Amino acid sequence: MIVDQLILPLLMVLVTLSVGAYIVAVLDRLMAGAFGAPRGGNVWLAPLTRGAWLLTQHANATEAPDWRAWRLAPALYLALAAIGLAVMPWSASLVATDLVTSVVLWGSVEALATVVIFLHGWSANALLTLIGGYRYVALGLSYILISMFVLIGVALPAESLQFTQVVASQEGLWNVLRQPLGLPLFLIVGLGMTFWGPLDLADSTDLAGGTASEVSGPPRLVWDIARAAMLVAFSGVATTAFLGGWLGPWLPGPLWVIVKMLAVLSVLLLLGRWLPRLAPERCVTLMWVVLLPLSFLALVWAGAVALWE
Amino acid sequence: MTESMNHGIGVDIAFVLLAALAVISGWRVFRTDSMVRASFFLLVSFIAVGAIMILLAAEYLGVAMFFMMAVEMTVMALFMVMFMMNPAGLNPMNMVHQERIAIGAGIAGFVVLGAMALFAAFPERPLPTGLDPVRSLGLEMLGDSMLIFESAGIVLLATMIGVVVLSSHRGRYGAAAEGSMPPGLAPGGDPAGKSEEDEEAGGGHEHHHH
Numbered sequence: 001m002i003v004d005q006l007i008l009p010l011l012m013v014l015v016t017l018s019v020g021a022y023i024v025a026v027l028d029r030l031m032a033g034a035f036g037a038p039r040g041g042n043v044w045l046a047p048l049t050r051g052a053w054l055l056t057q058h059a060n061a062t063e064a065p066d067w068r069a070w071r072l073a074p075a076l077y078l079a080l081a082a083i084g085l086a087v088m089p090w091s092a093s094l095v096a097t098d099l100v101t102s103v104v105l106w107g108s109v110e111a112l113a114t115v116v117i118f119l120h121g122w123s124a125n126a127l128l129t130l131i132g133g134y135r136y137v138a139l140g141l142s143y144i145l146i147s148m149f150v151l152i153g154v155a156l157p158a159e160s161l162q163f164t165q166v167v168a169s170q171e172g173l174w175n176v177l178r179q180p181l182g183l184p185l186f187l188i189v190g191l192g193m194t195f196w197g198p199l200d201l202a203d204s205t206d207l208a209g210g211t212a213s214e215v216s217g218p219p220r221l222v223w224d225i226a227r228a229a230m231l232v233a234f235s236g237v238a239t240t241a242f243l244g245g246w247l248g249p250w251l252p253g254p255l256w257v258i259v260k261m262l263a264v265l266s267v268l269l270l271l272g273r274w275l276p277r278l279a280p281e282r283c284v285t286l287m288w289v290v291l292l293p294l295s296f297l298a299l300v301w302a303g304a305v306a307l308w309e
Numbered sequence: 310m311t312e313s314m315n316h317g318i319g320v321d322i323a324f325v326l327l328a329a330l331a332v333i334s335g336w337r338v339f340r341t342d343s344m345v346r347a348s349f350f351l352l353v354s355f356i357a358v359g360a361i362m363i364l365l366a367a368e369y370l371g372v373a374m375f376f377m378m379a380v381e382m383t384v385m386a387l388f389m390v391m392f393m394m395n396p397a398g399l400n401p402m403n404m405v406h407q408e409r410i411a412i413g414a415g416i417a418g419f420v421v422l423g424a425m426a427l428f429a430a431f432p433e434r435p436l437p438t439g440l441d442p443v444r445s446l447g448l449e450m451l452g453d454s455m456l457i458f459e460s461a462g463i464v465l466l467a468t469m470i471g472v473v474v475l476s477s478h479r480g481r482y483g484a485a486a487e488g489s490m491p492p493g494l495a496p497g498g499d500p501a502g503k504s505e506e507d508e509e510a511g512g513g514h515e516h517h518h519h
Contacts, residue, residue, distance in 0.1 A: 108375035
């Protein structure tokens with residue numbers, strides 16, 4: 001019983017976490033090469049080299065930081081990504097934890113990510129990290145709301161808050177077609193919450209690295225892995241909520257999930273390279289004035305379709 | 310006794326650990342010296358309580374506790390920092406006040422709740438098999454009790470809007486529209502602490518906020 005319910009699910013999540021983060025690093029380097037960025041060394045080895053280099057580096061100290069919070073924040077962010085991967089189903093029966101409220105638990109992961117990112121910026125006791133933390137809270141509230149509305153949308157046709165039921169409800173038609181606004185909005189939230197590409201406003205170069213500007217060595221490695229793992233968790237939840245999860249012909253369910261997750265990851269990383277950069281103030285305006293009303297619209301659309309069906 | 314044996318020893322261990330975490334982090338709220346730390350210790354305490362609620366088969370309410378408290382504590386921490394003139398909540402600060410009343414209220418609360426836990430005759434009602442906690446909660450909230458919940462919701466929303474209107478009307482240096490510039494030394498005069506050169510140079514507002 002302990003093996004079935006504790007060790008195997010834990011192993012599954014850990015493998016997804018580490019392999020997923022590695023794949024994100026490789027894919028991003030491949031894409032950077034395709035976009036003409038100078039490429040240093042072997043694409044497949046470079047993430048490992050960088051990881052090993054960070055491990056041997058000295059961990060920076062600031063003046064009077066909140067040590068516990070500062071060291072815990074990257075680990076907690078990684079733990080939140082692991083929770084996301086734990087509720088994502090690989091097939092009708094293969095899922096680490098099939099909680100009946102897994103959609104809401106994912107919503108809590110997004111909300112707690114705001115806390116952890118703010119703590120990461122706050123606890124270093126340095127100016128630029130603090131600005132990064134405040135910046136993320138200003139943006140993070142809108143990310144949470146947008147994501148919550150599109151996820152309530154996918155729960156409507158499933159009549160359930162359970163991700164396995166959400167997939168089962170897409171047997172006839174995937175949610176990406178049934179609720180066309182949902183997936184694009186969710187992907188933008190994913191980029192924002194992992195500070196990827198132009199939406200890296202909390203960790204951006206204008207703040208010399210934002211919340212991570214004072215972090216080096218092993219804690220920096222954990223922070224980078226956690227961001228990549230969170231992107232993987234987002235691709236998993238997007239696959240489950242909008243792309244029919246394990247559903248598909250010929251291949252077994254888990255393989256379909258992997259294929260779809262890789263496709264979503266590629267789109268996310270491509271968007272990270274393509275989207276234009278916005279000033280933080282204009283980004284907040286965009287989120288509240290354009291994307292949040294669009295997510296209301298997505299929810300009304302989802303409700304109308306659910307009634308009509 | 311047979312009734313209570315249908316859960317594993319793991320549930321008992323988890324309950325004891327979570328209860329200890331809830332109590333210890335709740336105690337740390339008052340022993341720490343920063344508003345931000347106090348808020349997030351309180352969040353840890355609430356998360357432990359939410360996990361205990363999941364153990365009690367209240368799957369929706371437990372998980373709802375996580376996201377509600379996460380947003381609530383973040384907003385609370387930032388609002389306290391904004392209104393308390395303690396730069397970013399990083400300056401050490403005493404987290405307790407009116408200690409005598411607080412100690413009295415704490416002891417009274419502990420005695421009442423402890424007496425209830427020890428002496429009350431709790432009804433023996435094991436969960437019916439096939440209980441769907443989410444659906445039954447939804448039917449309760451949007452069925453018979455809908456009027457109560459909806460009125461409470463609208464009152465809370467009105468309160469929130471009212472608080473924002475009242476608190477944002479007046480900033481630290483006068484009306485909120487004044488921005489963050491300090492008041493003049495003479496009534497209606499130029500903002501204090503602004504050097505002549507800055508005024509001539511124009512633009513570059515980031516230099517003023519020290």
